[in-house]
Amino acid sequence: MKYVDEFRDPALVAQLVKRIDASAARLPSRQQPWQLMEVCGGHTHAIFRFGLDRLLPDCVEFVHGPGCPVCVLPETVIDQAVALAQRPGTLLCSYGDAVRVPGTGGSLLEARAGGAAVEVVYGPRDALELARRHPDKDIVFLAIGFETTAPATALALQAARREGIGNFRALCHLVLIEPPLRALLADPQLCLDGFIGPGHVSLVTGTRPFDFIPAQYRRPVVISGFEPVDLLQSVWMLLRQLEQGKACVELQYRRVATTSGNSAARAAMEEVFEPAPSTEWRGLGSLPHSGLQLAPEYRAFDAAALLEPRAATGAEPGDPRCGCAAVLSGRMKPPHCPLFGRECTPATPSGPLMVSSEGACAAWYQYRQESADDRR
Template sequence: MKFVDEYRDADAARRWAERLARLTTRPWTLMEVCGGQTHAILKFGIDELLPKEINLIHGPGCPVCVTPIELIDRAIAIAARPEVIFCSFGDMLRVPGSRCDLLSVKASGGDVRMVYSPLDALRLARDNPDRQVVFFAVGFETTAPATALAVHQAAQQGVANFSLLVSHVLVPPAMETILASPENRVQGFLAAGHVCAVMGYREYEPIARRYRIPIVVTGFEPLDILQGIYLCVRQLEEGRAEVENQYTRVVGLDGNRYAQAIFREVFHVAPRHWRGMGEIPQSGLALNERYAAFDAERRFPRDEERGQELPECIAGLILQGVRKPYDCPIFGTVCTPDHPCGAPMVSSEGACAAYYRYRRLSCEGARAPSPG
């Protein structure tokens, strides 16, 4: 397939792996930020091609994984209301809240629908003026512009029965949180290529300087990832700490200005709670006051219950790269993709689900003794 097969060529992958092996003189720990990259690394077995000295840890860039359980409970409560058509991206439907998931709400009679774009949800609102259509706005800088566009159009067209449950989050503050942690082991980042396609990569330069860490904007195909790792390790070996762009065919320095403009028109930066990582200042998006009427949190009364995480689940440590999925006492036993206890087991982008699907056998050998 054109534009895919070229980036999955086995000979080229081997050549990059050999160049990387010649370059590497000592151990380095890198984090790929985006869940899409984690998925590709495990699906294609890219980690198996790397020299032993290179340790990849999997970052918090899975939007499904970091959506807090309170918000999922809120989504479930809203979706169960009889006047509501609740719209969500597909993999959000299986994320467990405290008691059930959105698919169970659907089975109990709730009108829960999977959509591919927030604009599909807006169309549903126009077509069903007697219903309340709520879109679960999840994702990083990549999905936020489309959400913003939907709200902007709803306001222009006067679609009053449309609203958003917003859980958009931003990547750079999460990277800073990881770097600032005393437990941090990350020495270089592969930044999320699609986030940078929207935002550009100027905002990573202060981070690279402040923490003296190389950041390589990286794509999602096997050769992208291998080249991203190569560029990152080359900086580490040469003692440099810069922002570099591997994904030049998609990402420019300033990103997509139209997307950023619509995004700023509708949203402002606000503190957000991340599942497993807690509250991170300036790490999320909230609707601007002139669009506040489209905020589902204001439109529907609040349920007083607080979300409950399973105490054994170490999702937070996994999302920060401090632990691997097989370090978790319930990984692959109590917690499986069919019965996820923590969010990283739900989405195929989540580190636990990716390890379960692609690495279950090798994990059994690698499982560390459970803490305590």
């Protein structure tokens, strides 16, 4: 508890709030607030859990970014996973959040209720162990996530290849953090003044994927931890850069992350994966070189090879009123979506941002009751 208390110390929080207020007061006044995008969904939940957004001055606000791996899953990937789960002799393994993401024909959870074989696992090692125990079945792991989770999938596939486990496969939708940020910064309709970088991704990548932001767009970046003191200190560090007219990548999360990242994790990724020509993102469309696919030596483990061409189901796409795409790209706040808290709730989600434990809509719903101010 001493460790946690240190990063939730009310005295430190109050001190940082004073520093933030002082720095914000020295920024040039303008009609639009200074917008700081927290890229990671874990940061979003911490912000709302601890009410950190309410500690900021009116001229500074958080903007939610596309750093939740479940939230950026396109419907096509869910549809593929459902088709595999319904395939005779196949067991589809998934992280818990992903089983509730709706596809065009329903979610994995709904498919399981209809008799499909779906197992919730903590990670690829659990799925690999199921493949060892059930050699008569094709065990498919739905591999999603950013650079944070890609090494674990790579290690599991390396073990499967080494042990000759031919019934273990991965359906990959592993994505990279840099391309979506490039897409957002290139959008003239968005005005993002700084970025709170994802601490967990940086454990693997280091700070290199964020160097282009200050170099090309003159925006500051601070890689942050996940406790209240971490996030408030990161806000202050960003405002200090803006106040001084500087733009660089700073590392607040020094107790865990380093500028160089984890070379062993990256080596495993480089052996097992290669850049995909293009990858589909919910809300951002198809982005070139934004995801990973299995390298030639590992193509035998590609679960997509088990899929057969299927006729169109005639299923309708998700509700066009759903604001998930706008929220995860920083264009909308969750309570401004017409479905939020009404037709779209954790029990009846219309999109992935209400499903994921890192989704912005789930954070707003869980930690904040809607108010008139939220709908301005």
